[in-house]
């Protein structure tokens with residue numbers, strides 16, 4: 526029987542690409558709010574799949590969904606805490622408080638709610654691997670990034686703490702900090718403004734979701750005596766959160 530991986534935010538970008546790669550070796554629990562996308566993805570995956578539709582901000586929905594999994598799907602081996610987004614890009618004095626709430630509630634509290642529903646089972650089984658998707662934005666602030674930066678700094682701190690608390694239970698905790706990845710991320714950040722979103726990825730070759738999915742696959746495929754704690758993965762032309770060598 527294949528081991529089980531649960532991926533949050535599997536309806537697009539990094540999460541979706543990760544589902545496609547991990548389907549080779551894992552049974553998958555794919556999650557997100559857009560049910561129709563999960564249906565489509567399930568139809569394309571060549572592995573057994575469970576779909577859970579919930580908003581990671583809704584603690585009750587997270588708990589009910591995970592508790593409601595069939596008994597032979599409860600022993601989750603791998604958790605990919607990927608769901609998240611930036612909402613807005615504005616100086617702190619002009620920030621939209623609803624955007625701030627969304628980023629803190631999704632990127633930090635949502636990650637915690639999902640983790641809280643899954644970690645006790647991993648502790649009982651003395652087995653598991655959690656990969657949190659942080660960001661270069663979680664080790665370097667940039668102008669107008671403020672609350673998104675704070676949310677990813679939060680993921681960075683949480684990952685370190687989780688690793689310490691869970692090490693004695695044989696649970697590995699890793700973090701990947703991607704740089705610029707061409708996904709729906711900027712469409713969400715700029716609230717559907719395609720022109721602004723496309724500009725983020727012009728003049729250089731950005732990372733693709735597949736690159737991060739392959740990094741996840743690599744981390745999970747290391748032998749038991751190797752724990753990849755942290756990986757910063759930038760685009761080829763990127764030196765830092767703010768420095769990209771653009772052609773034009």
Ligand code: NDP
Nearest residue numbers: 534536537538539557558559580581608609706708709710
């Ligand atoms: P996408 O916008 O393509 O994907 C985001 C995913 O998160 C979607 O599947 C979305 O599903 C899910 N999601 C968002 N909000 C919620 C919510 N409230 N409840 C449940 N699921 C939610 O972006 P990426 O693939 O790029 O982003 C994935 C992760 O990677 C995020 O944590 C992001 O911060 C991080 N990251 C991205 C980078 C980039 O440049 N793209 C760089 C560094 C880190 P749905 O809308 O269906 O709920």
Ligand code: 8X3
Nearest residue numbers: 660661662704705766
């Ligand atoms: C996404 C990468 O640099 O746009 O976390 O914040 S960045």
